[in-house]
Amino acid sequence: MSLETLDRKIEALRADAANRISNYRRVTADVRADTTLSNEGKSLKLGGTKERVTSEVADLQRQENEAIAAEIQSLERSIGGTVGSASGADLISFRDAQDRANRTTNATDALAAMRSAINTNDRELARAYLMRAVTQQDADPVAQALAGIGGSGSPWSDVVQEYANAYPDAAKAVDDLYTIRSRERDRTRTLLSAGAYVVL
DSSP: OOHHHHHHHHHHHHHHHHHHHHHHHHHHHHHHOTTTSSSSHHHHTTTHHHEEEEEEEHHHHHHHHHHHHHHHHHHHHHHHHGGSSSSSHHHHHHHHHHHHHTTTTHHHHHHHHHOOOOOOOTTHHHHHHHHHHHHHHHHHHHHHHHHHHTOOOSSSHHHHHHHHHOOGHHHHHHHHHHHHHHHOOHHHHHHHHHHHHHOO
């Protein structure tokens, strides 16, 4: 699915959760305000309601998390090709490229290696450095702070941009992957995501 489709799916799931939570709060308020019911009667009438709504909302949150994970996996496969269909030699080459990229902890070195891979038409190695840049920025709080909300401005984002510039056929998938990863690591968005599924 496209990033736009994913966003619509997330919006629909959160709207569904908000509706269920709103209905729960309204019913709870109505029952608590009902002067014809004793405290025991109110408890009986509401019995299990919060647990049921909490379970339903948790399922919606699970669906959101699964949709995001599936889209990330789909984009990574789109950018990286289908490793499962590669020959033995190609698979070894792919793993070697990954090992080499994963040993790089400095974005400046990664950018230089990316440029070298592009210049020698080694797309496999370039892909490995792309994935390293995306995952390394996830783990680098300084890079996250430099990246800001838009995801640009960090040395690791330069590595990502270098790949997108060299391989315009993959630029949309690269941009979508980077956008999703940036959203996932943004604390404010993470808190908003969790808050969308809280039943009080």
